[in-house]
Amino acid sequence: MQxxxxxxxxxxxxxxxxxxxxxxFLVVNKATRELRERRAAALRRQLAxxxxxxxxxxxxxxxxxxxxxxxxxxxxxEEVLLDNARFLKGTARxxxxxxxxxxxxxxxxxxxxxxxxxxxxxxxAEKLGTMKSPxxxxxxIALMHDGVPEVRMRAARALGQLETRTSIKPLIDALQDPxxxxxxxxxxxxxxxxxxxxxxxxxxxxTLPIKARVAAVDCLGRAKSQRAPRLLxxxxxxxxxxxxxxxxxxxxxIGDPNFTPDLLKCLHDTEWPVRAMAAKALGRLxxxxxxxxxxxxxxxxEWWVRxxxxxxxxxxGEKGLDALIEALSSEDRFARHAAVATLxxxxxxxxFVEQLASPDEKERETxxxxxxxxxxxxxxxxxxxxxxxxxxxxxxxxxSRALKPSEVKP
Amino acid sequence: xxxFRILIADDDSTIRSFLATLLEDRGYExxxxxxxxxxxxxxxxxxxxxxxxxxxxxxxxxFDVLQDLKRQDATAHIPIIIMSVKNREEEIxxxxxxxxxxxxxxPFSSLExxxxxxxxxxxxxx
Numbered sequence: 239m240q241x242x243x244x245x246x247x248x249x250x251x252x253x254x255x256x257x258x259x260x261x262x263f264l265v266v267n268k269a270t271r272e273l274r275e276r277r278a279a280a281l282r283r284q285l286a287x288x289x290x291x292x293x294x295x296x297x298x299x300x301x302x303x304x305x306x307x308x309x310x311x312x313x314x315x316e317e318v319l320l321d322n323a324r325f326l327k328g329t330a331r332x333x334x335x336x337x338x339x340x341x342x343x344x345x346x347x348x349x350x351x352x353x354x355x356x357x358x359x360x361x362x363a364e365k366l367g368t369m370k371s372p373x374x375x376x377x378x379i380a381l382m383h384d385g386v387p388e389v390r391m392r393a394a395r396a397l398g399q400l401e402t403r404t405s406i407k408p409l410i411d412a413l414q415d416p417x418x419x420x421x422x423x424x425x426x427x428x429x430x431x432x433x434x435x436x437x438x439x440x441x442x443x444x445t446l447p448i449k450a451r452v453a454a455v456d457c458l459g460r461a462k463s464q465r466a467p468r469l470l471x472x473x474x475x476x477x478x479x480x481x482x483x484x485x486x487x488x489x490x491x492i493g494d495p496n497f498t499p500d501l502l503k504c505l506h507d508t509e510w511p512v513r514a515m516a517a518k519a520l521g522r523l524x525x526x527x528x529x530x531x532x533x534x535x536x537x538x539x540e541w542w543v544r545x546x547x548x549x550x551x552x553x554x555g556e557k558g559l560d561a562l563i564e565a566l567s568s569e570d571r572f573a574r575h576a577a578v579a580t581l582x583x584x585x586x587x588x589x590f591v592e593q594l595a596s597p598d599e600k601e602r603e604t605x606x607x608x609x610x611x612x613x614x615x616x617x618x619x620x621x622x623x624x625x626x627x628x629x630x631x632x633x634x635x636x637x638s639r640a641l642k643p644s645e646v647k648p
Numbered sequence: 649x650x651x652f653r654i655l656i657a658d659d660d661s662t663i664r665s666f667l668a669t670l671l672e673d674r675g676y677e678x679x680x681x682x683x684x685x686x687x688x689x690x691x692x693x694x695x696x697x698x699x700x701x702x703x704x705x706x707x708x709x710x711f712d713v714l715q716d717l718k719r720q721d722a723t724a725h726i727p728i729i730i731m732s733v734k735n736r737e738e739e740i741x742x743x744x745x746x747x748x749x750x751x752x753x754x755p756f757s758s759l760e761x762x763x764x765x766x767x768x769x770x771x772x773x774x
Contacts, residue, residue: 286665286669287669290665290666290669290670291669291673293666294669294670294673294758296673321662322662322666324662324755325660325662325663325666325754325755325756326666326755326756326757326758327755327756327757328756328757328758328759328760329757329758329759330757330758330759331755331757
């Protein structure tokens with residue numbers, strides 16, 4: 239029979255053996271990985287020259303420039319091609335797609351879309367999106383029914399990158415199923431696909447569930463489709479307030495000044511989100527006939543409408559700024575405060591404060607009148623700070639005299 | 649005639665390598681800077697005929713480099729093309745306001761870039 243000490247010794251030897259094995263395994267694994275990375279980097283440098291020469295227009299095909307490639311070399315070539323695809327468009331980008339098809343990367347990744355591990359399927363979808371080969375469209379469309387949400391989303395994103403007509407319909411279908419898809423993310427993908435996708439979205443709009451419609455309206459504005467304005471103008475009188483608000487916002491994004499009369503009507507909508515978005519859109523369109531209604535909207539009961547109206551006026555240049563300065567004397571306290579905040583943000587307040595030290599007497603008087611209006615508007619935080627800290631003594635003196643002494647902080 | 653000297657300032661080595669190959673093939677002399685600080689220093693030392701400047705770079709961003717280069721007498725004349733993923737109106741306007749000659753949004757077309765560069769270089773040589 240073995241004694242306890244012999245058993246203990248055997249256990250320690252066993253444990254030592256396991257630890258040594260683990261240690262050696264880790265060292266060998268790390269060394270192999272580093273060797274592989276170094277080999278890949280060297281190969282990448284070596285292969286980059288013919289690959290980039292091809293991408294930049296040399297030869298009709300990449301294969302003959304590279305010669306025979308082993309499995310490892312093929313993976314490096316694919317990596318180099320896709321890495322360059324990130325920042326290119328036009329002819330060079332099309333040549334990358336052609337090379338991926340010619341060298342068999344597209345069919346390989348299509349096969350990988352059926353891999354039993356979900357992350358392998360997701361990886362294949364992502365790479366096919368970057369390769370931009372229309373040949374992958376049918377399989378990517380099929381992958382939009384995958385059981386794993388992440389795989390479905392990568393397939394949708396890849397379809398968006400292909401920019402083929404066949405990939406538009408399944409994405410619009412996805413918008414119709416909010417239980418399986420995030421409407422916002424899908425709308426984002428469609429918006430990136432340009433006019434053709436937005437046009438089809440306009441046509442299918444009435445078949446979409448309400449949640450998806452809101453996202454779709456945003457998408458129409460961002461894609462700036464030619465068919466969108468007619469639908470968006472109609473949606474300004476939709477019974478749903480969110481649809482009306484997003485339609486107003488999208489019309490502002492499209493930016494046609496002819497939308498001004500319709501958006502001006504929205505400034506009187508019963509729902510404040512619609513008024514707020516209309517004010518923002520009118521600011522983007524920048525038509526002079528919107529100045530007075532926006533100045534009026536500074537007196538809206540809702541803070542969001544007032545701020546958007548003020549921002550809208552700010553973006554309309556001198557006329558808009560004049561309207562904001564005018565609003566400083568408004569009887570309405572909200573209008574005065576919105577005007578002060580926006581004029582501060584636009585740098586107008588600072589400009590007038592600087593003019594308090596101007597050698598030109600007229601400029602000084604105008605600046606002082608402006609400062610007095612701000613004081614009367616009861617928003618003097620910025621002026622109080624300038625009175626205490628401005629670099630020029632003359633400015634500090636003028637401001638301190640204009641402000642009540644109690645408001646000047648040391 | 650000496651080849652045109654081009655300074656490529658971009659922290660992405662793949663983009664630098666792509667542009668270097670593209671331009672060397674067309675006979676340009678290439679210099680590369682991987683960050684804003686080096687871009688600023690090399691512009692003074694190399695005196696390139698044209699600079700391709702990324703906006704988002706370590707140590708100093710592209711706007712900062714552009715502003716400082718345009719303030720210095722020795723570098724103010726260097727035509728600069730901004731190349732950036734930033735594509736908002738205000739960013740593009742800021743680039744031109746600070747003195748950039750052109751603004752190219754990434755992803756970009758290499759043929760279009762070459763054509764823009766040629767136009768600027770021909771104008772500066774004539």
